[in-house]
Amino acid sequence: MNLALWIVAGLLAAVFAFAGANKLFIPYEKLAKAHGAGWVNQFSPGFVKALGTLEILGAIGLIVPAALDIVPVLAPLAAAGLATIMVGAAIVTSRRGERAHAALNVVYLTLTLFVAIARFGPESFS
Template sequence: MNLALWISTGLLAAVFLFAGANKLLIPREKLAKAPGGGWAGDFGAGFIKALGAVEILGAIGLILPAVLDVAPVLVPLAATGLAMIMVGAAVVTFRRREPGHALLNLAYLALAVFVAWGRFGPGSFG
């Protein structure tokens, strides 16, 4: 169980680090033109930058507390926060009638829920 949780956590951290960096570094207009990035046109540049920063912080929160053994309870909290972001992302993509992207968001949601459940319960660090 612990190995599955670490693999899931690593995958989630990599995805959110990459996605967050893209939101922080790529201008809103360019994001909106990218495949699957049409949602960016519905939000302001400030919101997108803030979302990117939160995603990066979430990715860091998935890994560092456990690796450093400092407040490991932050791992399931970070996973819960990222799961809430994915709920919002799924809603936005469903409303935009982009089922492929919505399913991808739901897959990331399921992974985040698995990590949160595992680290709060049977695979907790305590």
């Protein structure tokens, strides 16, 4: 179970680091024109940049604290934070009628909850 959690956390970290970097480093206007990124037009550039920053911090929080054994409780907290972001993402994409993106967001939500619940409970680092 521990190995599965590390694998899922690693995959999630890669996904959120990539998504966060796109939001943070791609100009807002260019991002808004990208396929599947129409949701960006509903939010301010500052919000999108802040979201990207939070996703990068969440990706780091999934791995680094536990790997270095420095405040490892941050790993399930990061997973819970990313799960919260995915709830919002699923709602936004559902309202826009983007069913495929909404389904993918629910998958990410499920995986982040899996990591959070397991790391807070039976597979905690303490």
